[in-house]
Amino acid sequence: MQPPQLADQLLSFFCSPHRLEEIQGDLHEEFAFQVKRMGERRARLRYWREVLGFVLSSASKKRSKKESTTHRTNPIMFRNHVKIAWRNLTKDRQFTALNLVGLSTGLACTLLIYLWVKDELRMDTYNEKDEQLFQVMANHFHEDDVNTINHTPGLLADALAAEMPEVEHAVTVVPASWFSSKGIISVGETRLKSGGQFVGKDYFNVFTCPFLQGDQNSLFSDNHTVALSEEVAIKLFGTTKDVLGKAVKWDHEEFSGTYRVGGIFANSPANSTEPFDLLFSFNVFFVRRPGMENWGNSDPSTFLVLREGTDLDRFNAKIRNYLQTKDKTKTQLFAIRYSDKYLHGQFENGKPVGGRITYVKLFSVIAVFILLIACINFMNLSTAKASGRIKEVGIKKVVGALRSSLVFQYLGESLLMAFLSLIIAVFLLILLLPQFNLITGKHISLEFDGTLLLAIVGITALTGLIAGSYPALYLSGFNPTAVLKGKLKTSVGELLVRKGLVVFQFTVSILFIVSVLVVYRQIEYIQTKNLGYNRENIIHFEIPLEMDSVKLKSAEGFLAEIKTIPGVVNASSYYHNLTGDHGAISGFQWPGKPPGKDIEFSNLEVGYNFIETLGMELKEGRGFSNNPGSYNEIIFNEAAIKSMGLKDPIGKTVKFWDRERQIVGVVRNFNFESLYETVKPCFFQVYPVMPNIMVKMQGGTEQQTIARIQKVFEAHHQGLVFDYQFLDENYQALYAAERQIGVLSRYFAGLTILISCLGLFGLAAFTAQRRQKEIGIRKVVGATVGNVAVMLSMDFLKLLLIALVIAFPVIGWVLQQWLHNFAYHVDLELGVFIIAGLSITVITLLTVSYQAIKAALMNPVKSLRNE
């Protein structure tokens, strides 16, 4: 029976050698005794405790005066190690700086990405019942395509709660983002733009939304109650106390009116994708928009809390054809985890195809590569440098250094460097974080949790250990006489490894350059693509509009007045958002409709002159007649006509919502959603005026025109703020994620290339230095500066060529996959590869040739003088 070996090793490491024998002997004897007394397991435990006692106490550490001073923990030697390390670092400052900058930038980038990824993964996970919280999604079937949206009938939640035993709670929600713009809440003179969310009765059983004041259920007591977020309450009243029961004014589409404050809730957490400032009862929505009581009308979102242990697949199979029991439709339902939707919210043909998770994965990969490159650099440079210290190793061994003390010294040195970079990296991170938050629109703060700390310290230590292990383990093993005679040659294996690492660095840099170029082009393409309508010089804003005839007349008057303003080309109005969500309507009847066939149409409710103002092209027919007669007119887009299979559509009649309408025109397809999607069937119905006003202006004098519009607006709507947006800005907002990715990937690619260049620069300097004598001799026998420079650069260019051959096929394939996400995308051209290849070659040549030329210009007399 043996005592624990590891404990023995620990002891022999810490214990001073002249005491080791007796102490270990005593420990072993005691162990044998204790095994008999209390059994092996407890004896081993006790052994460990004893050993730790010895390690910690001073008893074992006192040393006899006869002992050798080369012992590793001797303070004098330690001071010497520090001194040598410091001299080495300062002797070649450029080199030290290269090494530190490279590793710390790499570490900082990686940390930044780690924080970003962690933040992404945390989105929407703040609800207590997160594990059981699901959102109902709907698959709408079109001719040759399935469209997955998160709008469901307003009646669905209650019906599911009543009929499905798996559903514990269900709630209907119209999130603040459903509206094309925010509303304005006011008390006296204080006005605030706020997002209002409408929620059903079970909301507080489904989502976590703690109330600071008031009762959650008071919200549902009548249709004139509102709950405010803490932030809004403080801005409006200056306090959250004694606010309950006070009246606030709310201006937002048809929900405008006076409400009573029923409660104050804690602000939406930063990791919520649907933040809101106000809460209304869904009843308020129901009353003002009675169309919601129709199963064919999908606008709100439905959220479910499923009972614990519910099998999602089985539940999804149950609700798949649920809507068919209520309505004539082909739309199918399914549920997904609410907190998964943020990252996995993209669907194609009704199947999940990822979503933002792609970017999260992409950036994780980038982070790993950056870290790898930085670490490789560090190792390459450190080992290259260390091979110059071989004489130092020889001398040390001659004067009696133990191998273990050399290992300790070199490992310690390189660990020191690595941790120095880590400290610099953390400072860099603190500097960069505000800027990073600005680009990504996040609120990331530097929080060090256990895993992060462990991971980053682990990675740094590993880098330091690997970098230091070459001199520590390899160089220290040589015979000192051979080393001092200078007989040591760099082995082929070592060169191969170093070259391999350089090729890897090149490959990754090329991957980054090509991807950045392609991503950039695609974003450019999207932003300049012809959408089928003209979005330039168009502003839009909202007016309060209630459906009574007096108010409607005044709104019409307002619109008419705007059209007379000089600089205004045309003006119109619309209900839904051009770049956002649209309600979907099914249950159309059209001539020659095959039985059983149904199509979901996007519904665009627009005011007079809409098609003209946006400059949409008519394929056939005419626009709306823009008078009360147009109440019975309807216009489709090409896609709609195609999926209905109508020939000569003009003049035909379609029927929906029990009303007949005549088709007067067909517009050419235009992209009303993001370019991720192909064009969906849609139709227009026209009303005299709608709450979102849209004004097309003449180019060049927009500012003056806007000022004039503002005057008219304020004259008509006293006390309201004129708050307008440009249409093309909205369009750009659609691609916010892509642009963020574009900007970030450009930065990170830049940094990667920079780090690689630092490494190359260092390596080139090192090779030039090693071949100093050779260069000297070459020059003596007649080589020109050019010859030598080319010779030195060629070595690196060969490696670059290998990297190009590896990188191009890989990146070509990956990018092809990414581009296929877009319905409209640029082609992968050869030009991109040529540009990337050329630029990396130029960068390499610039980096390397500086060193090469410097070496070639050296006076051979100097480099050959001493031997």
Add this chain to the structure above:
Amino acid sequence: MKRSYLGEFEEIVLLTVAVMEGGAYGVAITHEISEQTGRAVRLNQVHAALERLEDKGMLKSEMGEPTAERGGRRKRLFTVTAYGRRTLQEIQEVRVSFWARLLNPFKPATSL
């Protein structure tokens, strides 16, 4: 008093070494102390005390014979020096004189 100060534990260790007459080494001393006093004593504490006593010149030591259960390692055997013996005696004398001056010697409790 000119002699070095002795801690309570050191005194016990020194006494134990004296009692064991030449057979005193780490493990044996540890076992003896825990048997006699009933305390849980750990090896490293005993070693630390032994080392301090040796530094103060109250103990001297030499390496003994290796045994099998120690994995062939030798033991360090301790003996008390003259100085150590005198120190112990002085402590004892101080205590005896105090006890003698006690007017009401404690009686062993026979009942509660």
